[in-house]
Amino acid sequence: MPAKILVVDDEPDILDLVELSIASEGFDVIKATTGEEALQQAERDCPHLILLDISMPGMDGFETLEALRENPQTKEIPVILLTARAQISDKLRGISSGAEDYITKPFNPSELIERVKSSLQDSEPSGARVDTLKNWSGEISQLAQHLEAASEIQQALLPKEAPSAPGLDIAGDHQSSLNVSGDFYDFLALENGQWGIAIADIKGKGIPAALLMVMARTALRIAARELKPPHETLKTVNDFLADETEADLFATMVYAVVNPRTRSFAYSNGGHNYPVLARANGKLRYLKQGGPLVGSFPEAQFETETIQLETGDRILLYTDGAADMLNEQGEPFGEERLADIVQTASSMDAQELCSAVRERLKQYNPDPNLEDDMTIVAVHASP
DSSP: OOOOEEOOSSSSHHHHHHHHHHTTTTTTEEEEHHHHHHHHHHHHHSSSSSEEESSOSSSSSHHHHHHHHHHHHTTSOEEEESSSSOOHHHHHHHTTTOSSSEEEESOOOOHHHHHHHHHHHHHGGGOOOOOOGGGGHHOOOOOOHHHHHHHHHHHHHHHHOOOOOOTTTEEEEEEEESSSSSSEEEEEEEEGGGGEEEEEESSSSSSHHHHHHHHHHHHHHHHHTOOOHHHHHHHHHHHHHHHHSSSOOOOOEEEEEEEEETTEEEEEESSSOOEEEEEESSSSSOOOOOEEEESOOOOOOOEEEEEOTTTEEEEEEEOOOHOOOTTSSSOOOOOOHHHHHHHHHOOOOOOHHHHHHHHHHHHHHOOOSSSSEEEEEEEEEEE
């Protein structure tokens, strides 16, 4: 029976990252956003471990921990504190209050998993520990379950609906090549009616790519709240990933901020496939301004370009799974074919453009088992 873990944090993005990280290892995850809710769930569900944020409104983590230790039903549950606080005094207070361990945010998912496993193992009675060699025959089916759990969580992180913005029509589409994908797209509601639009391709597939995807998405969402130009937002994401991951783990990403009122489209391209801009008059251009791969170089710099959209203009953002899709002869679909679809889609809205691209790709390669993830986002300046 998988261990049950209660995660307590008032930041939805942190909850998503923690949930995907530990659910991918086969643990059951329960979530709470306040100390009061955590106390109720701990008493009701009796989790094997609690991951507890310190800085929360109302009852903070320290108060929650003290209340857990005073309750006979919950006093033995191990607790790992999650917090952005790094002061020695805070760590000492947490440990002295009965915390098992202490992890400073932002954290690396692999480190979190190791700490979780260590705490769970330390909390088990010695007679209950099972020799891993006896369980080798079940590892393949367990891995499949982990992939399925991670896939469900990851799919839940994709936008549920497109932005509603007068004068602009926006849509996205995603197909995964495996249970767990390395692509993602996101729509972020910003101040003054503006929208952030992101598309990214993570190196690799499976659970490692999924974890890096959630790290990149979380870092992007946090950085976007600062309302800085796209190149500064990409720089923040780049520096975080470069510090927290190995050099061979990186992403390509385009981040744009679109203003429906002025129809400005400011973007920065971090080593990603060039988005296609088709003007209403039929002219084409590729959006190349930006910088290198995101997460490989801590010293990387990025640039922003701002485009003024006019009625009828269309932009297609896509990952290499679309451009590199092969037909039966081994020939890639190519960026020219994608650009041709955008150029001839003058009567289509954003959702229709996404559907047209998907249909053309399906005609080019009818095999439902994709070799690579495929993600597209369309922006249309509507009347």
